[in-house]
Amino acid sequence: MWRAPGMPLLVAMTVLAFSGYAALLPVAPLWAVQGGAGSVGAGLVNGVLMLFTVLTQLVVPTALRRLGWAPVLVAGMLLLGLPSAALGLSDGLLPVLVISAVRGLGFGVVTVTGSAIVAELVEPERRGAAIGAYGLAIAGPQVLLLSAGPWVVEQLGYGLVFALGVLPALGVVPAVLLSRRLEHVPEATERAPYLRLLRPMALLLAVTLAGGALITFMAQMSSSAALSTVALLLLTVAAAVARWRVGALADRFGPRPFLWPLVLLTGAGMAVVAWAVRDPQATAVVALLLGAALVGTSYGGLQNLTLVLSFRAVSRPHYGSASAVWNIGFDAGTGLGAVVVGMVAAGSSFTTAMLVAAGVSLLTLPLALLRRGPGEG
Numbered sequence: 001m002w003r004a005p006g007m008p009l010l011v012a013m014t015v016l017a018f019s020g021y022a023a024l025l026p027v028a029p030l031w032a033v034q035g036g037a038g039s040v041g042a043g044l045v046n047g048v049l050m051l052f053t054v055l056t057q058l059v060v061p062t063a064l065r066r067l068g069w070a071p072v073l074v075a076g077m078l079l080l081g082l083p084s085a086a087l088g089l090s091d092g093l094l095p096v097l098v099i100s101a102v103r104g105l106g107f108g109v110v111t112v113t114g115s116a117i118v119a120e121l122v123e124p125e126r127r128g129a130a131i132g133a134y135g136l137a138i139a140g141p142q143v144l145l146l147s148a149g150p151w152v153v154e155q156l157g158y159g160l161v162f163a164l165g166v167l168p169a170l171g172v173v174p175a176v177l178l179s180r181r182l183e184h185v186p187e188a189t190e191r192a193p194y195l196r197l198l199r200p201m202a203l204l205l206a207v208t209l210a211g212g213a214l215i216t217f218m219a220q221m222s223s224s225a226a227l228s229t230v231a232l233l234l235l236t237v238a239a240a241v242a243r244w245r246v247g248a249l250a251d252r253f254g255p256r257p258f259l260w261p262l263v264l265l266t267g268a269g270m271a272v273v274a275w276a277v278r279d280p281q282a283t284a285v286v287a288l289l290l291g292a293a294l295v296g297t298s299y300g301g302l303q304n305l306t307l308v309l310s311f312r313a314v315s316r317p318h319y320g321s322a323s324a325v326w327n328i329g330f331d332a333g334t335g336l337g338a339v340v341v342g343m344v345a346a347g348s349s350f351t352t353a354m355l356v357a358a359g360v361s362l363l364t365l366p367l368a369l370l371r372r373g374p375g376e377g
Contacts (some may be wrong), residue, residue, distance in 0.1 A: 212338055
């Protein structure tokens with residue numbers, strides 16, 4: 001799978017893009033907090049990032065049809081990477097939010113194009129494994145950089161993390177080379193079957209709401225920076241392994257048997273985290289780590305399965321639209337996890353906020369239990 005034509009270029013582009021994304025995801029909110037923002041302001045940092053990501057994702061399929069792959073891919077990598085260099089100029093909430101908005105434009109491009117490219121490069125019979133490989137390229141940087149962000153800030157300062165945020169700009173080279181393999185993609189002649197994509201999007205939105213909440217607020221709701229680092233490391237490692245390995249299982253057995261257990265796992269994991277952070281001065285270490293690992297497993301597994309479902313629901317000319325809808329679910333969930341959980345925590349506690357996220361996940365259980373829907377194999 002790693003040697004399939006075009007996959008090495010996709011992996012290189014993806015690693016650079018998500019290195020910059022992952023490095024700043026937990027650190028940009030901390031930077032705003034240092035500038036005087038509260039939990040609501042900190043939540044808005046990633047919330048604005050995801051808002052502009054989602055708005056961009058809505059137009060990426062059209063941009064690809066009208067402009068072609070190369071200009072769109074290059075613009076995405078530059079918009080995600082270059083603004084990160086300006087973060088060090090001010091820790092005020094407004095400048096941080098503006099930079100987050102611009103980076104969101106780039107991230108919207110990178111996410112939609114990346115998952116659509118997977119579907120273009122690999123035949124349907126091996127797509128679950130290909131999505132797993134692509135997911136590992138995404139998760140690898142998150143394991144190394146997302147979990148270590150708070151520790152790096154504490155030990156070495158913010159400057160190094162801001163420099164890592166510029167890495168996506170280096171992805172212009174593999175992006176241009178990869179685009180030469182994609183100009184043959186057929187254009188759609190009819191409207192994409194969006195209704196078929198709502199089920200996987202809803203399942204994904206719920207689990208990414210939970211994951212986004214943990215990523216954004218782990219450093220604030222834990223009583224130790226070292227514990228936050230280990231918990232985020234467990235979450236990202238579990239997500240990486242689950243997203244990678246579940247792909248082969250989906251190719252063999254189909255996605256459906258694994259959906260409802262992973263939804264239940266999300267709810268259970270968030271409930272355990274809620275119990276672990278009930279005392280702000282003394283986090284329950286084992287419970288926090290267990291909860292992070294449980295949510296990480298469902299977070300990664302459902303990413304793979306819902307993307308497989310999305311591509312099964314459409315024909316080849318609509319892969320870009322399926323990728324856009326899937327990514328909207330992913331990033332809307334991440335953004336809501338930052339904003340809604342931040343508001344709930346500000347009005348009550350992080351324990352209550354984690355339980356709300358658990359409840360949102362369990363609301364999607366009926367969707368996970370549905371039998372095969374239109375277009376699903």
